[in-house]
Structure formats: C-alpha cells, structure tokens
Amino acid sequence: MKLGLVRHFKVKHKLPGGFLIGHGALVEWFEGYDKADLIINPVDMGGIDWKLCYASSMSRACQTASHIYTGDITFQDELREINVINLLNKKLRLPILIWALLIKRKTLSANVITAEVEKKLDAFLDNVEQNTEKEILIVSHGFIMMLLQKKLTSRGFTGQKFINPANGKVYLFEKN
Secondary structure, three states: OEEEEEEOOEEOOOOOOOOOEEHHHHHHHHHHHHHOOEEOOOOOOOOOOOOEEEEEOOHHHHHHHHHHOOOOEEEEHHHOOOOOHHHOOOOOEEOHHHHHHHHHHHHHOOOHHHHHHHHHHHHHHHHHHHOOOOEEEEEEOHHHHHHHHHHHHHOOOEEOOOOOOOEOOEEEEEOO
16 A cells, blocks of 8 residues: 655745734734645656545645645545644734744644544544555645654554655655
8 A cells, every 4th residue: 555645735824924923813824824825836746646635624735635636535624734723822922933832832742632633543544544545645734744654654654754744745655
C-alpha cells in the first residue's frame, strides 16, 4: 500500500499588523487565513497513479486536492486542522510569534481536542487500510500530517520523515 501525504498549498495571508494583538484579533486573523487565496505550484506526484484521494474539508485542502488530483475526492472532517485557539487565555495581548508558540504548544500537549482528533485519525486510518485501492492520496494540514506520520509508522509504514511538512509536497509512505 502507498499513501501520499500532502500539506495544502501555501496561503496568501499577511500577518496581523501591530506589535501586540489580542485574542479577538487573533481569531479574526485565522478566519481570514481560512478564506485566503492559495499560492498554486506544480506538484511532483512521484510518478504514482493515485487511485483515491481523501482531503480535509477545509477550503485550502479542498482547493489543493482539486488542483493535484483529477478524480473524485472524498472530503473528511477527520483531516481538518486542529483549532485550539479557544483553549488560550482570552485576556492576553501578545506578539504574533508568541501566540504562534502558544498555539503550537497547546496543540502538542495533551488536551481534550487533540485526544479526540487522534481517536478520529485512528478510525480514519483503519478504514484506509481496509480499502482495496492501494495508492491513496491524503491532503491535509501540517499538524495532522505530523500525527498521521506517527500513526503510520506505528502501523508498519515506512516513508519520508518530516518535522514541518512543506506545502504542496507529496510525502510517500509504504507498507507491504
């Protein structure tokens, strides 16, 4: 079985202005990010004739999948980006870099949201592994790809390791 993990194309969205921003401005910025245009680039599909494509139901992943895959695409909520913003302190005003570090830390730490996402990803991968098609493309988001990489490795898949996956690049994972 061959699984190709792809992070959505890079998003055209400027960082928020000002040095310190509040939680509300951060939420607004992410809402704009979710609706922003993408920077479309050619993608090396590795010479593989992908038979199925699953994609996150978020707009940027849907658009990326539609650009790189010509067949029917199955959109999956399980592949959506994790949103931990509401777990952060709403009273703080911080530089965007500090907000980004807090979001990353909260996403990587054990919490109810991440635990639920991991459970859903396990069920998703159970279904993928039972599929009769053996060349499957999965278009999602950076942190979800990190979780998928970890889960695929624990299931006996081998493939390209990444810490921060590049946008619009296929990472191949295989299992005999």
